[in-house]
Amino acid sequence: MEDSKKGKAPNQINIELSEEIAEGVYSNLAMIAHSNSEFVIDFIRLMPGVPKAKVKSRIVITPEHAKRLLYALKENIDKYEESFGVIKKTEEAPRFPLNFGGAVGEA
Numbered sequence: 001m002e003d004s005k006k007g008k009a010p011n012q013i014n015i016e017l018s019e020e021i022a023e024g025v026y027s028n029l030a031m032i033a034h035s036n037s038e039f040v041i042d043f044i045r046l047m048p049g050v051p052k053a054k055v056k057s058r059i060v061i062t063p064e065h066a067k068r069l070l071y072a073l074k075e076n077i078d079k080y081e082e083s084f085g086v087i088k089k090t091e092e093a094p095r096f097p098l099n100f101g102g103a104v105g106e107a
Helices: 019-023 063-084
Strands: 029-034 039-045 054-061
Touching (some): 054 063
Antiparallel strands (some): 039 054
């Protein structure tokens, strides 16, 4: 019996998502580099008042998958803006308060 007759889509992929990965990683900066055979995307967490930022995740993909990612992001941004309005883009870097909303320490 064919997969489509069993109620499954042909070429269906089952994707496993562990609890740890499902929690996600916060990133407020991404840096992208490429060679002729791959794109490297570093997701970075930049914290206010801390001179050193940490790469929290690195993804390495093929150029073909990078282009697919571009199209998928564009499609999802369009859907988001249809539902919630246009995402505002500023040309300046994000500004964090030096105390990050907490009490300022004194020495």
